[in-house]
Amino acid sequence: xxxxxxxxxxxxxxxxxxxxxxxxxxxxxxxxxxxxxLVASARxxxxxxxxxxxxxxxxxxxxxxAGELVAKIDQLGMGRLLTEQERSGNDPHDALRGVHERRPGxxxxxxxxxxxxxxxxxxxxxxxxxxxxxxxxxxxSSSGVRxxxxxxxxxxxxxxxxxxxxLTDCFPYVYGRTSNLDLMKPNPxxxxxxxxxxxxxxxxxxxxxxxxxxxxxxxxxxxxFLGYARNEGKERDLREAGAGDVVRSMExxxxxxxxxx
Numbered sequence: 001x002x003x004x005x006x007x008x009x010x011x012x013x014x015x016x017x018x019x020x021x022x023x024x025x026x027x028x029x030x031x032x033x034x035x036x037x038l039v040a041s042a043r044x045x046x047x048x049x050x051x052x053x054x055x056x057x058x059x060x061x062x063x064x065x066a067g068e069l070v071a072k073i074d075q076l077g078m079g080r081l082l083t084e085q086e087r088s089g090n091d092p093h094d095a096l097r098g099v100h101e102r103r104p105g106x107x108x109x110x111x112x113x114x115x116x117x118x119x120x121x122x123x124x125x126x127x128x129x130x131x132x133x134x135x136x137x138x139x140x141s142s143s144g145v146r147x148x149x150x151x152x153x154x155x156x157x158x159x160x161x162x163x164x165x166x167l168t169d170c171f172p173y174v175y176g177r178t179s180n181l182d183l184m185k186p187n188p189x190x191x192x193x194x195x196x197x198x199x200x201x202x203x204x205x206x207x208x209x210x211x212x213x214x215x216x217x218x219x220x221x222x223x224x225f226l227g228y229a230r231n232e233g234k235e236r237d238l239r240e241a242g243a244g245d246v247v248r249s250m251e252x253x254x255x256x257x258x259x260x261x
Contacts, residue, residue: 036256038226038245042145042206044198046191046218047171049151049158051210052228052250053133056153056161059126063090065119070095072115078108092116093152093184100181110179117177120157127161130230132250134165140257141170148173148194150207150217152184173197185209186216191223210234212241226253 050056057065069092073079078099079087086098096116100109141147147170149158155176162171175190183189195205207218210228215238218225227246229235238246247253 032252032256034245035226035247035252036260038206038224039253039256040260041204042224043204044146044148044195044200044206045140046148046150046194046205046207046223048185048207048209048211048214049149049161049176050153051230051234052130052208053137053149054130054161055128056120056123056157058128060119060123062092065116065123066090066092066095068119069112069116073099073112076108076111078103092119097181097184104182105180109181113177113179113181117154117156120154121160124157124160124164127164129165130228130250132254134167136250136254136257137167137170139254139261143257143261146198146200147171148175148198150185150190150194151176152213153177185211185213186220188217188221191217191221195221195223210238212237215241215243 047053056062066089070079070082070087073082073095081102082095082098086094089095096109096112099112103109137147149155149162149171151158151174153176155174158176159168159171159174162168162174173194175193177184185191191207194200195202202222205221205223206226207214207221207223208226208228209215209218210230215225215227225243225245227235227238227243228250229238229246229248235246235248
C-alpha cells in the first residue's frame, strides 16, 4: 500500500499529494521484503535455463530456428499438420508441439526433436549470460543451497551451457526436454524428477522461470515461484498468468542474498 501525505493548507481536506518518493519507496521496500523471505526459505532452487540463466538464442535467434523448423516440416511434406499460429510463432517449441499433438510418438516427432536439439547445441556458443546470473548462481550455491536445471530445452544443451560458464559444479542435476513432449512444462515432470533426485522438500523449493508454463509447472509440483522478466512484456505475461513475485533483474536477488549473509 502506498501512503500519500496529506495536502498543505491550499488543498481540500480530502486531497492527497503523491510525490515520486512516496510512489516508489514503500512498494520497493515491501517487494524487497517479500523477495528476501522467498530467498531465505529456499533450500533448493529449480532454474529454467533460457531466460533466468541466459538468453540461449541471443546469437542464433529463436524466431530463425522456428522458421527453419517450419521449413523442414514443409520439406517433409507435413506442413498441413501446423496451424497458422504455429507456423508463424517465434518459439520453435510451438511447431514441435503442434506436430506432436497430431502425430504423437511418431518418427517424425523424434526426427524434429533431434533436429531442434542440434540447433540448441549450436546456439550455446553464442548464448548471452543473463546479467548478474553467474555471480548470483555462484554466491547462492556457495551458501549450501542446492540447484537443478529444469528446462524445456534439451538437457545436453543446458549442460553444455553451464559447462561453458564453469558452473557445472553448481548444477549437478539437469533435466530437460525428452522425446515424450507431453512431459514438457507446464507438465511438472522435470521439476518432480529434480526434486526426487535432490531429496528436496517441495515446501523448501523455489522455481525460477520466465514463462507462464514455468509458473504452472511450479504450481503443480507444489513449489514456490519467482518470475524473471527482462522486459515489460515478459512481466505483464507473468503477472497475468498469476505470478505474485517477479524481478526485472537478477541483481535484485543477488542484493537480498548478500544482505542476508
